[in-house]
Amino acid sequence: MKKALIIGTGLGGLTTAMRLTTLGYKVEMVEKYHQPGGRLNQLKKDGFTWDLAPTFFSMSYEFDEFAKSCNLNLPFDFFPLDPLYTVNFAGNPKKFIIYKDIKKLAKEFGGIEPDFEKRMQEYLKKTGTLFHDTENRIIRKNFNTALQFAASLVSVPLKHGPLMLRSMWTEMNKHFTSYEVKVIFSLVAFFLGATPFDTPAVYSMLTYTELVHDGYHNVRGGMYRIVEGLVAELEKRGVKITYNTEIKSYLQNDKGIEAFVDNNGKQWKSDVYVVNADAASFRGEIFGRKAYSPQKLDKKKWTLAPFTMYLGLDSKVNGLEVHNYFLGQNFEEYSSKIFKNKISLDKPYYYVNVPTKANPEFAPEGCETIFILCPVPDLRHKLNWDDSEVLAQNIINDLSDRAGFNINEHLVTKTVLNPLHWESMFNLYRGSGLGLAHDLNQIGYFRPANTDEKFKDVFYVGASTIPGTGLPMAVISSRLVTEQIVKRYGTV
Numbered sequence: 202m203k204k205a206l207i208i209g210t211g212l213g214g215l216t217t218a219m220r221l222t223t224l225g226y227k228v229e230m231v232e233k234y235h236q237p238g239g240r241l242n243q244l245k246k247d248g249f250t251w252d253l254a255p256t257f258f259s260m261s262y263e264f265d266e267f268a269k270s271c272n273l274n275l276p277f278d279f280f281p282l283d284p285l286y287t288v289n290f291a292g293n294p295k296k297f298i299i300y301k302d303i304k305k306l307a308k309e310f311g312g313i314e315p316d317f318e319k320r321m322q323e324y325l326k327k328t329g330t331l332f333h334d335t336e337n338r339i340i341r342k343n344f345n346t347a348l349q350f351a352a353s354l355v356s357v358p359l360k361h362g363p364l365m366l367r368s369m370w371t372e373m374n375k376h377f378t379s380y381e382v383k384v385i386f387s388l389v390a391f392f393l394g395a396t397p398f399d400t401p402a403v404y405s406m407l408t409y410t411e412l413v414h415d416g417y418h419n420v421r422g423g424m425y426r427i428v429e430g431l432v433a434e435l436e437k438r439g440v441k442i443t444y445n446t447e448i449k450s451y452l453q454n455d456k457g458i459e460a461f462v463d464n465n466g467k468q469w470k471s472d473v474y475v476v477n478a479d480a481a482s483f484r485g486e487i488f489g490r491k492a493y494s495p496q497k498l499d500k501k502k503w504t505l506a507p508f509t510m511y512l513g514l515d516s517k518v519n520g521l522e523v524h525n526y527f528l529g530q531n532f533e534e535y536s537s538k539i540f541k542n543k544i545s546l547d548k549p550y551y552y553v554n555v556p557t558k559a560n561p562e563f564a565p566e567g568c569e570t571i572f573i574l575c576p577v578p579d580l581r582h583k584l585n586w587d588d589s590e591v592l593a594q595n596i597i598n599d600l601s602d603r604a605g606f607n608i609n610e611h612l613v614t615k616t617v618l619n620p621l622h623w624e625s626m627f628n629l630y631r632g633s634g635l636g637l638a639h640d641l642n643q644i645g646y647f648r649p650a651n652t653d654e655k656f657k658d659v660f661y662v663g664a665s666t667i668p669g670t671g672l673p674m675a676v677i678s679s680r681l682v683t684e685q686i687v688k689r690y691g692t693v
């Protein structure tokens with residue numbers, strides 16, 4: 202029986218483990234953190250529970266495809282969100298509710314965007330065509346040579362060409378006039394860890410995926426049910442996971458990798474190795490590759506870093522929904538600063554999730570659990586986070602004002618994670634939250650490959666290899682890497 206060692210238990214690692222066991226491989230996993238899931242993790246403290254990072258996902262059919270190909274009943278339940286989220290602008294008492302129904306959505310923008318329904322239908326038609334013209338040609342595919350990638354790009358209808366060249370914001374300006382509409386429907390750029398000003402307009406297809414195609418989904422009982430369910434299934438298939446174990450180096454022989462070596466000097470030997478750690482920084486740090494040295498990696502484009510807060514309150518909060526955005530009135534100026542701003546943001550833009558509205562069991566009775574995410578510069582641009590408390594308090598005060606509820610008075614527990622924590626918990630390069638950015642020179646063939654350039658027995662899965670970041674992408678990534686492994690070693 203062929204053995205596979207998977208380094209990391211993020212969603213990419215767990216789904217690859219499941220696919221490989223389905224094909225007859227004996228799988229073992231090692232994980233640096235004390236529990237599985239990587240960024241898809243959970244925090245429990247003082248009687249409260251929080252999903253650590255992801256709070257919803259798109260492209261749910263990727264999970265269905267995964268389950269089918271693993272002969273599995275998905276071990277968790279998900280349901281569609283509608284409305285998707287709300288958006289609040291500073292100084293504007295109106296809370297915009299983002300419905301999937303375009304007629305209902307049009308009512309939200311009545312008076313501020315003339316002909317909203319017609320304009321949005323046109324926008325969705327264009328972005329929908331783009332999505333369907335690229336999904337199977339670019340997103341769900343392995344590229345082993347530059348020629349293959351070029352051939353796939355050329356097969357995308359020419360009419361989409363201009364969208365590669367202009368920014369998402371420029372594209373919004375072509376379709377809409379109101380500040381609020383343009384800002385709200387370019388928030389999808391932040392799901393890619395960037396801003397609409399530096400994200401190519403091709404990604405405006407994400408508006409089609411959120412409003413029309415498959416929308417967003419939540420998991421009953423919280424996002425961590427995905428991990429708990431998968432780990433329970435993997436245990437049934439005999440997969441052993443060892444935690445608090447970080448791979449630090451490797452030994453090689455004339456055939457390839459002799460073993461990976463962990464922080465205690467233990468050697469991990471296998472026939473096949475799948476790296477779920479960051480595909481770019483692992484090549485630099487563990488294999489010492491010059492192309493992935495810190496100098497080279499720092500020149501690449503990385504996604505924004507997370508600044509996250511986990512609050513427990515002794516009371517319920519009115520005025521907040523499950524998913525809420527709190528934005529200012531200076532979107533363009535703000536976006537131009539957040540990548541490199543060294544000082545604490547006094548008027549931050551942030552996302553608030555109140556999981557207890559959907560899962561009351563996340564807090565003691567009558568209490569509320571709140572998760573806040575504020576995208577901030579990564580550690581290349583802001584290394585000192587001694588001011589974390591200042592930023593945390595700015596956000597709490599701002600949210601209290603805008604939600605009309607004094608959070609400080611009801612705060613029972615508070616945990617703050619800045620980019621330094623995120624870097625050290627999961628080895629996220631410079632604390633970047635979503636890994637390598639998705640500029641056109643960092644996707645497809647140009648992204649770190651899922652096969653290793655030197656060792657035939659080493660493969661990669663996860664956010665910084667193909668196709669990219671986000672939960673459905675991690676699931677697709679596991680299919681693509683499994684295809685590469687089968688191509689080389691076959692099924693067992």
Ligand SMILES: Cc1cc2nc3c(=O)[nH]c(=O)nc-3n(C[C@H](O)[C@H](O)[C@H](O)COP(=O)(O)OP(=O)(O)OC[C@H]3O[C@@H](n4cnc5c(N)ncnc54)[C@H](O)[C@@H]3O)c2cc1C
Pocket residue numbers: 208209210211212213214231232233234237238239240241253254255256257258259446447448449477478479507509574626627628634635662663664665670671672673675
């Ligand atoms: C704050 C935040 C919010 C997000 N929100 C969403 C969302 O709402 N929806 C969505 O779809 N996506 C969201 N994402 C993105 C999503 O979490 C990631 O794209 C996805 O979870 C990445 O999975 P992965 O397989 O790449 O692995 P990771 O989650 O990065 O897991 C890799 C694992 O490898 C381990 N590891 C690393 N190095 C080593 C080593 N040397 N030895 C042993 N183990 C190692 C790490 O500890 C980690 O557990 C969010 C991300 C963040 C940070």
